[in-house]
Amino acid sequence: MNCLEFRRQLAVDPKTRDSVFLQHKQECPRCAEAYARAMLFEASLAEAMAVPVPANLAERILFAQATEQRNQARTNRERNRGRWIQYAAAAMLLIAVGVVGYSRFNRPVLADLAIAHLAGEPLAMTSHAAVPDALVQREFGMRASIAMPNVPSGVTYLSDCPLGPYHIVHMAMAQDNDPVTVMYVADHHQAARKDFNQTGWFGREVPLGAGTLVLLGKSAQSFDHLETVWRDAVNGPRLTRL
Structure with missing residues (x-):
């Protein structure tokens, strides 16, 4: 099954248990992300339809x-x-x-997208090798026009990814307890700082620069520290867009 056939089947019957369909989902990160978004939509639709009928x-x-x-x-x-x-x-x-x-x-749509995205990036939370600062600086310069002289230490994963209608710099950072996913959404500025906890994930959305910083982890213990170091890193001199 190729990606086109997978997407067609996903549109017709997203809950199918066809073995070929499930195998392709495991092998293709992009299709796994599309599947996760479809499951979120199905759950939201079921929730919206579950309107309690008044008695009699x-x-x-x-x-x-x-x-x-x-x-x-x-x-x-x-x-x-x-x-x-x-x-x-x-x-x-x-x-x-x-x-x-x-x-x-009024559900946190950005949070839904971020959590669904993790299903399509299984290597993000298992990578342990340090990412060179120069690569992080290049991604932030290209995607967000941010000059970052000082990169926070501990970045073990780096990827340039789509996130629904947005584009993100997707990172993972090693912490004392559990790794934390760090996403910088360059083309979406959240109105206010917000914490959330859903589907087993703790999260935080932080308006930062012209975009939004999203933190995701199994624990929120290191969020305050990470918010501080990324705020210091991002609030440096900005490049001029060409």
Whole structure:
């Protein structure tokens, strides 16, 4: 199975257990990333569709309709009372859908993309060799127009990656307890600093320079230190875009 066939099958049936499909997912990092994004979308769609139905809603709507029909021969006050029952039932549905929609579209989208991206980069958290400072400086210069005289020590993985609609410098850093993923999103500036914890990952989004620094790890113990060293590194002289 090639990448095109995999993407077609992913669009038709993302939850298929076909052995050829699953084998290609394991062998192709880009398709594994696409699969992870599809699973996040499927989970989000299921969450959005799981709207709790108020108790006895059908009976109440039928009762409201029958009440209105009976009240047609009665006074205007009685007819209005029947209409208010219908309005209340409709309002309950609108409120339920609105609450679910609000919770869905206010989830940390950048965090979702970052966590899904890790599935397509399995070597990032297992690499132990130090990355030369010059390579880190080159990536930040090319992708973010940032001159970085002092590179934080401990970078063990470096890659230039797409992240949904964005482009990132993807790194991993060795720490005392567990490695931490460091992503610099050059073309997205987060409005405010934000911590999150989802699907077993601790994370932090930090507005930094013209972009956003994203930290991901199984523990948040080293986040304060890493935020400080990367803030010092990024807040250096900026290059002029050509």
